[in-house]
Amino acid sequence: MNKHMEGKVIVITGASSGMGEAAAKHLSQLGVAVVLGTRRTDRIEKLANEIQESGGKALTIATDVTQRDQVKKLVDSAC
Numbered sequence: 001m002n003k004h005m006e007g008k009v010i011v012i013t014g015a016s017s018g019m020g021e022a023a024a025k026h027l028s029q030l031g032v033a034v035v036l037g038t039r040r041t042d043r044i045e046k047l048a049n050e051i052q053e054s055g056g057k058a059l060t061i062a063t064d065v066t067q068r069d070q071v072k073k074l075v076d077s078a079c
């Protein structure tokens with residue numbers, strides 16, 4: 001946990017692999033609630049389960065960032 005990060009909510013697109021996945025894991029370990037949005041929902045659901053089993057908070061929203069309505073839903077869900 002990190003007192004400056006704990007309790008914050010951060011939206012991460014591209015969390016299904018690579019840097020986004022690594023950022024989600026790292027931030028959740030600092031106490032951040034992460035909201036994960038990508039097209040491959042199977043991968044972010046698995047990641048969210050791992051984060052929750054470790055005591056973190058994670059929410060998944062199927063998101064294609066080229067679709068404005070899906071990005072709005074992602075942000076609204078995070079809020």
Ligand SMILES: NC(=O)c1ccc[n+]([C@@H]2O[C@H](COP(=O)([O-])OP(=O)(O)OC[C@H]3O[C@@H](n4cnc5c(N)ncnc54)[C@H](OP(=O)(O)O)[C@@H]3O)[C@@H](O)[C@H]2O)c1
Binds near residue numbers: 013038
């Ligand atoms: N890795 C590096 O060292 C490095 C260094 C400098 C720059 N970069 C750049 O940083 C970016 C990320 O790199 P990475 O290695 O993490 O790549 P990656 O493993 O291929 O991850 C790309 C992520 O973007 C998501 N994504 C792609 N199109 C999307 C869309 N339309 N809507 C929502 N999500 C979308 C993918 O999720 P879904 O397919 O599930 O939607 C995936 O989670 C790339 O542009 C890369 O060129 C990487």
